[in-house]
Amino acid sequence: MSHILKIVGRRAAVTQARLPNWAIWKTCVGQNGRRGASTATSTKQSAQDRPVRRFDEIPGPKGLPFIGTALDYSPFGRFPIKTKMANSTIERYKKYGKIYRENLGPREMVFVCDPKDIETVFRNDGQYPERPVSDFIVTYRQLKKKPIGLAQLNGEEWFRVRSSVNKDLMRPKAVGAYAGLQDEVSRELVGLVRGVVRKGETSGQVPDFTKLLYKWSLESLSLVVLGKRIGCLTLDQLPEDSDAQRMIGAVNDFFIGFAKLLMSPPLYKYISTPTWKRFERAMDTITSVAEKMIGEKLKELRQMEQPPEEADFLTSLLSREDMTLDEAIQMAVDLLNGAVDSTAHTLVFNLFLLAKHPNAQQKLYTEIMEVVPAGQPIDDRVLNKMHYLRAVVKETSRIYPTVLNTARILTRDVVLAGYRVPAKTTVLLAQNVISTLPEYYPEPESFMPERWLRTGSSNVQSFSLLPFGYGPRMCVGRRFAEQELYLGLVRIIQNFNVGWEGEDMKQVWRLVNAPDRDTFIFKERET
Incomplete structure (x- = not known):
């Protein structure tokens, strides 16, 4: 038996007894950073015309004892977290x-x-970039006796797993x-939308x-x-007790509870x-559903007499000797949660x-039809030729960011905006x-x-937009997420003129x- 099947067989046997004991976490959100080619030291930054100011001189809202500015983010505060969270940083900046x-x-x-200060933070990440851990995630996993997961690791342990x-x-x-394979799913999505449009019962919605x-x-x-x-993937309502519907509903509750x-x-x-109970139930459900799916895959691998010609992601992950069984399963669960x-x-x-800017939508459609005519398959080489597609996605990330900001714990003292900020801040x-300035x-x-095309007029400053982060802690699922996004966008715009109705x-x-x-209003394009 191959090395892969030996490990899978050993781990699968253990998995039957231990699978219910593992945890989940969305690895992609907030994991940002990519090691720079050089390190900008605080000594170099200090060589400015004006003297470096003390940390306690950094301005900011005062807040109240013990709770700080937490009331500003309550339902009755200035920045209720659900609807006006992004307004807080903009108003504080002003x-x-x-x-x-x-x-x-x-x-x-x-x-x-400031992009220059963001660059300074990333250039000083060091070998093991640190980010804040979520105490309630750690609490949950300690209660359930589950591993921490990549997103909650720092230091050498994070480096080993990553x-x-x-x-x-x-x-x-x-x-x-x-x-x-992912393109097949996107084409199936288009088929479902087309079926709704052709019925004519919803006026294209x-x-x-x-x-x-x-x-x-x-x-x-x-x-x-x-x-x-x-x-x-169906237009029909999934049964409430189906694995997919349980996963989708639990992820929604997870994020509401997390916030x-x-x-x-x-x-x-x-x-x-009550918030903790809802969050705990969501975590339990996501974990059990994902582990059930992974367990079924492990069973299939264990029953194989010969190894597959090409190991898929899970098989490859399970065959790694530099990760424990718990860590390998944890990573797979994390990715499913993040999907x-x-x-x-x-x-x-x-x-x-694109619906609000039909000229841009037409330009994207033209590029798509030039690179991949209708009916032709799409692979990664085809996607690499679509420069306007990538520009659209970047500009959307600027105006409608999916993640508001990135967090870091400084591993050394640095100077930011003329202030000395100590390590561990x-x-x-x-x-x-920055996107509004x-x-x-x-x-x-x-x-x-x-503005994102590589032309003589393009002068977007480095570090002004990093939706997936930068460096070693860049979103671990970035490449798969981008590929999935590109494929979905290409297939929808290729087949429909997308409009918008209402507010x-x-x-x-x-x-x-x-x-x-x-x-949205979907109107089939003429072929």
């Missing part, structure tokens, strides 16, 4: 400038709103091998379109993680609050801006503020994908941003 301090309960944070999964998740060739995209995203990534379809726990006092450590909403929401934001990189983006209120879309915050409506 009042305090490109750097400010804020206390949310016991957490003191420094916000920076280095191992990079071999499968960050290599373009490894990701590109799945393009054809697709009821619960965002929920349909949740199914599309989960179906697409299951091909990557499990190596098979799970059969959830509330993040902005509330940690009472969950002492009493089981449901982030990519779906990003696709909705792209479609909305939590720094938030407020790129949503004309000094970085001329006519920032305008949707202009052309403009707004974003609501629940750890990642979500659309508050999806009143």
Whole structure:
């Protein structure tokens, strides 16, 4: 038996007894950073015309004892977290400038709103970039006796696990091998939308379109993680007790609970609050469903007499000797959890801006038809030829970011905006503020994908937009998420003229941003 099957057989035997004991976490959200080619030291930064100022001189809102500015983010505050979370950094910037301090309960944070300072933070990441851990995630996993997961690791342990999964998740060739399979799912999505449009009963609207995209995203990534379809992409309401529907519903509850726990006092450590109970139930459901799917895949592998000619992602992950069984299963669970909403929401934001800007939509359609005529398959080489497609996605990320900002814990003292910020300080990189400033983006209120094309007029400053982060802690699922997004966008625009009806879309915050409506009008293109 091959090395892979030996390991899978050994692990699968253990899995039958231990599978219910593992946890989940969305690895992609908030994992940002990529090691720079050089390190900018605080000594070099200090050589400025003006003297470096003390940390306690950084301006910011005062807040109240113990709770800081937490009331500002309550339902009755200035920035209720669901609807106006993004407004806080913009208004703070207007009042305090490109750097400010804020206390949310016991957490003191420094916000920076300048690409040069963002670059300084990333260049000083060191070998083991650190990010804040979520105490309630750690609490949950300790209660359930489950491993921490990649997103909650720092230091050498993070480096060991991340280095191992990079071999499968960050290599373009490894990701590109799945393009054809993921394209099949996107074409099936188009077929479902076409069926609704041709019935003529909804005037081109697709009821619960965002929920349909949740199914599309989960179906697409299951091909990557499990190596098979799970059969959830349908217009029909999935049975409430189906694995796919349980997963989708639980992920929604997870993010709602996460947002509330993040902005509330940690009472969950002492009493089981209603928010904690809902969050715990969501975590339990996501874990059990994902582990069931993975267990079925392990059973299939264990029954093979000969190894597959090409190992899929899960088989490859399980065969790694530099990861434990728990860590390998954890990573697969994390990726399935991350499949449901982030990519779906990003696709909705792209479609909305294209619907509101028909000239840009026509330009994208022209590029698509030149590169991949109708009926032709799409692979990663084809996607690499679509420059305007990538420009559209970048511009959408600027105007409608799926993730508001990136967090770091400084591993050394640095100078930001003229202030010395000590090591171990939590720094938030407020790129949503930068996206609104004309000094970085001329006519920032305008949707202009052309600003991202490599022409003589393109002068977008480095580090002004990093939707997936930068460096070693860049989103671990970035390449798969981008490929899935590109394929969905190409197939929809290739087949439909997308319009919009009613009030403009707004974003609501629940750890990642979500659309508050999806009143698209789909009209079939003439072939």
